[in-house]
Amino acid sequence: MSEIEQFTxxxxxxxxxxISPIIAEKIRVxxxxxxxxxxxxxxxxxxxxxxxxxxxSFLSLFGLIFLMFLAGLEIDAETVLKSGHLKKVVAFFIxxxxxxxxxxILAGLSFFYAIILTNVAVGVVVSVLREIGTDxxxxxxxxIVAALVSDFSTMFLLSIYFLTGYLQIAFAFAIxxxxxxxxxxxxxxxxxxxxxxxxxxxxxxxxxxxxxSLAIMILFVGLSSFLGVEAILGAFLxxxxxxxxxxxxxxxxxxxxxxxxxxxxxxFFIKTGSELNIAQAEEGLDLILLLLAVSFAVKIIxxxxxxxxxxxxxxxxxxxLQSTKLSLTxxxxxxxxxxxxxxxxxxxxxxxxxxxxxxxxxxxxxxLYPRYHNGL
Amino acid sequence: MEYILVSTGDRAARIASKLPDCxxxxxxxxxxxxxxxxxxxxxxxDASNPEVLARFDTDSxxxxxxxxxxxxxxxxxxxxxxxxxxxxxxxxEKCWLYESEGISxxxxxxxxxxxxxxxxxxxxxxxxxxxxxxxxxxxxxAGEDCMVISIFRxxxxxxxxxxxxxxxxxxxxxxxxxxxxxxxxPFDNILLLKSEMTEKEIKEAEMVAERFGANLIVFExxxxxxxxxxxGRSDSVNLEEAVxxxxxxxxxxxxxxTLKEKNEDVLKLLVSSFPTLILSGKxxxxxxxxxxxxxxxxxxxxxxKAFSRFFGKVKVLFLDEEQIKHFSKFTETGLxxxxxxxxxxxxxxxxxxxxxxxVILSLTNDVGNIDRGILWKIILDKETSVVVxx
Numbered sequence: 001m002s003e004i005e006q007f008t009x010x011x012x013x014x015x016x017x018x019i020s021p022i023i024a025e026k027i028r029v030x031x032x033x034x035x036x037x038x039x040x041x042x043x044x045x046x047x048x049x050x051x052x053x054x055x056x057s058f059l060s061l062f063g064l065i066f067l068m069f070l071a072g073l074e075i076d077a078e079t080v081l082k083s084g085h086l087k088k089v090v091a092f093f094i095x096x097x098x099x100x101x102x103x104x105i106l107a108g109l110s111f112f113y114a115i116i117l118t119n120v121a122v123g124v125v126v127s128v129l130r131e132i133g134t135d136x137x138x139x140x141x142x143x144i145v146a147a148l149v150s151d152f153s154t155m156f157l158l159s160i161y162f163l164t165g166y167l168q169i170a171f172a173f174a175i176x177x178x179x180x181x182x183x184x185x186x187x188x189x190x191x192x193x194x195x196x197x198x199x200x201x202x203x204x205x206x207x208x209x210x211x212x213s214l215a216i217m218i219l220f221v222g223l224s225s226f227l228g229v230e231a232i233l234g235a236f237l238x239x240x241x242x243x244x245x246x247x248x249x250x251x252x253x254x255x256x257x258x259x260x261x262x263x264x265x266x267x268f269f270i271k272t273g274s275e276l277n278i279a280q281a282e283e284g285l286d287l288i289l290l291l292l293a294v295s296f297a298v299k300i301i302x303x304x305x306x307x308x309x310x311x312x313x314x315x316x317x318x319x320x321l322q323s324t325k326l327s328l329t330x331x332x333x334x335x336x337x338x339x340x341x342x343x344x345x346x347x348x349x350x351x352x353x354x355x356x357x358x359x360x361x362x363x364x365x366x367x368l369y370p371r372y373h374n375g376l
Numbered sequence: 377m378e379y380i381l382v383s384t385g386d387r388a389a390r391i392a393s394k395l396p397d398c399x400x401x402x403x404x405x406x407x408x409x410x411x412x413x414x415x416x417x418x419x420x421x422d423a424s425n426p427e428v429l430a431r432f433d434t435d436s437x438x439x440x441x442x443x444x445x446x447x448x449x450x451x452x453x454x455x456x457x458x459x460x461x462x463x464x465x466x467x468x469e470k471c472w473l474y475e476s477e478g479i480s481x482x483x484x485x486x487x488x489x490x491x492x493x494x495x496x497x498x499x500x501x502x503x504x505x506x507x508x509x510x511x512x513x514x515x516x517x518a519g520e521d522c523m524v525i526s527i528f529r530x531x532x533x534x535x536x537x538x539x540x541x542x543x544x545x546x547x548x549x550x551x552x553x554x555x556x557x558x559x560x561x562p563f564d565n566i567l568l569l570k571s572e573m574t575e576k577e578i579k580e581a582e583m584v585a586e587r588f589g590a591n592l593i594v595f596e597x598x599x600x601x602x603x604x605x606x607x608g609r610s611d612s613v614n615l616e617e618a619v620x621x622x623x624x625x626x627x628x629x630x631x632x633x634t635l636k637e638k639n640e641d642v643l644k645l646l647v648s649s650f651p652t653l654i655l656s657g658k659x660x661x662x663x664x665x666x667x668x669x670x671x672x673x674x675x676x677x678x679x680x681k682a683f684s685r686f687f688g689k690v691k692v693l694f695l696d697e698e699q700i701k702h703f704s705k706f707t708e709t710g711l712x713x714x715x716x717x718x719x720x721x722x723x724x725x726x727x728x729x730x731x732x733x734x735v736i737l738s739l740t741n742d743v744g745n746i747d748r749g750i751l752w753k754i755i756l757d758k759e760t761s762v763v764v765x766x
């Protein structure tokens with residue numbers, strides 16, 4: 001492919017990344033959904049003007065790594081641990097995963113599907129709760145904690161799912177040991193060198209905090225690659241490490257979110273969309289509908305344990321909200337297809353299911369949630 | 377006659393105008409004449425002469441508002457005759473002289489005196505004169521019992537804040553009373569919970585009690601129990617029971633003790649009842665830091681204010697920008713306020729590491745996300761004393 005074609009593709013993707021959130025806001029859908037759809041429009045499904053190249057593959061991979069890193073950064077361990085419902089939330093997750101696993105066995109699918117079905121889009125959950133003003137209330141907090149627990153656990157399961165052989169499993173645990181050691185080391189650095197660490201969170205032109213955070217992310221990704229473990233595990237753990245070590249620091253986080261969601265991550269979503277052949281979605285329609293039905297069931301049934309706390313209607317609405325899928329499902333699909341766990345047809349069906357789920361689940365939640373429904 | 381005011385000049389007029397049924401005893405003939413011309417009931421006599429006071433019924437209350445030396449002379453006579461005495465100490469350092477004469481109601485200003493007499497919070501207005509023009513509110517000493525609540529300027533009402541510059545002609549609105557005094561000096565009785573303490577640590581507790589003018593009551597640990605003499609008990613009790621008794625007695629405002637190792641349960645038990653000072657053997661608190669790691673920081677702010685009043689500057693570090701709303705609570709005090717703009721935990725550690733004699737913090741720790749391990753490192757630091765609130 002010529003250099004001009006490569007730059008044209010990057011330029012086109014940059015324009016799509018730029019206009020997506022603007023249009024998404026007008027039509028009230030998440031920007032990620034529109035990025036995937038526009039990727040489909042400009043990709044193999046229709047116009048076929050997004051050409052694959054090493055550049056694009058690298059930027060897209062970096063986007064995926066950044067996405068996993070920021071997913072880790074969003075894990076708020078303090079909120080989870082302080083929650084009064086932690087035991088019930090863990091039970092909710094285990095029930096949901098068990099039901100998903102039972103479904104995959106019955107349907108003859110791989111465990112990969114169970115992980116995807118148990119996953120939840122934390123970002124969408126939080127923004128929907130914020131929108132209806134319940135994010136600070138007990139019900140809202142419970143939903144956020146449940147989403148965080150599901151997100152962390154499925155992310156972790158997804159990372160180790162792709163491990164093959166005992167040696168790789170041992171290596172994955174080696175990374176976790178490095179993670180724990182780094183956490184201890186981080187605490188010591190904060191205590192003994194607070195002056196230096198405070199520069200990470202200041203507005204210094206050298207942007208030492210951004211450089212340091214990216215260095216940690218890439219070190220962990222490099223370590224994962226070196227040990228033959230999926231890079232997303234390293235990126236995710238690097239994000240969690242920063243989150244639990246520093247426990248806040250809006251300025252730095254905003255800069256990292258800006259870098260990630262402002263450039264690299266949209267490239268990943270647009271490229272993923274561009275590679276999907278929408279014509280195959282029709283073939284996979286049965287699978288899409290089945291996944292939708294099961295995704296609701298595996299969240300609504302376990303949410304019944306919250307009836308004593310919030311009543312039937314709210315507990316059920318929680319089930320719908322917790323079934324929302326988005327970024328991590330797309331990331332899982334990208335890894336799944338690359339590692340040969342799922343076929344292209346399945347990938348298309350999974351992405352279509354994700355898009356529908358992301359639009360449908362919050363809508364059903366809003367309809368069912370009593371306070372919102374009453375317009376109070 | 378309900379009130380006998382021993383005073384002179386404008387001060388006498390100011391106080392008398394607020395009191396019903398009052399006679400002024402003015403030792404200065406010219407002043408007495410002027411006061412009489414203004415319509416006040418005045419006696420031009422020397423109130424330190426027992427024969428003068430003996431003419432009045434001892435049900436009357438005596439208010440001493442002359443200079444300290446003369447006040448003390450009259451106080452001796454008045455106490456001997458059995459009067460209830462209120463006094464305005466001009467020089468706060470001479471308060472102990474009044475106390476030694478058995479006068480417990482000593483007030484720092486006319487407004488405070490009136491609030492004490494009427495036993496409720498009172499509202500006053502004071503005009504800012506030329507001598508105060510350009511000075512900031514934090515330089516203005518309203519006395520131990522009073523605080524500025526607003527400032528009237530050119531038809532506008534200004535909210536007070538420490539850096540607000542006063543202008544001649546401004547009107548300061550003050551509220552005075554016992555409740556205000558309690559916010560300025562919340563420590564009347566300090567309990568020293570004594571177990572395996574060094575001489576230096578005991579001296580530190582004594583130093584704190586002396587500065588606040590508080591009583592220091594010692595509670596000694598014998599073996600695994602505390603010798604308890606409250607409520608007529610003389611037996612030994614465990615810490616939990618001791619704290620319960622202390623809480624019931626409602627006499628203590630601060631516990632001073634030491635902690636050699638991390639013990640969350642004990643500290644929680646103590647701070648759930650009283651603010652707790654963990655001693656480290658400091659001779660003075662020259663640098664004080666308040667780490668505002670509590671979403672409801674009123675108690676912390678009051679303690680920071682009290683320490684700033686008796687020890688000098690206190691740096692208040694807000695760990696969340698939202699807490700800046702509490703800034704309006706800082707008036708007329710030596711508080712330096714800073715808000716964490718980066719990572720709150722790192723900023724807290726960095727500030728702590730810059731060297732403080734005393735740190736004020738909260739065990740609730742629901743703001744700033746300070747790691748529990750790091751919080752305990754600060755509490756147990758050998759170089760710094762720590763006031764822990766709930």
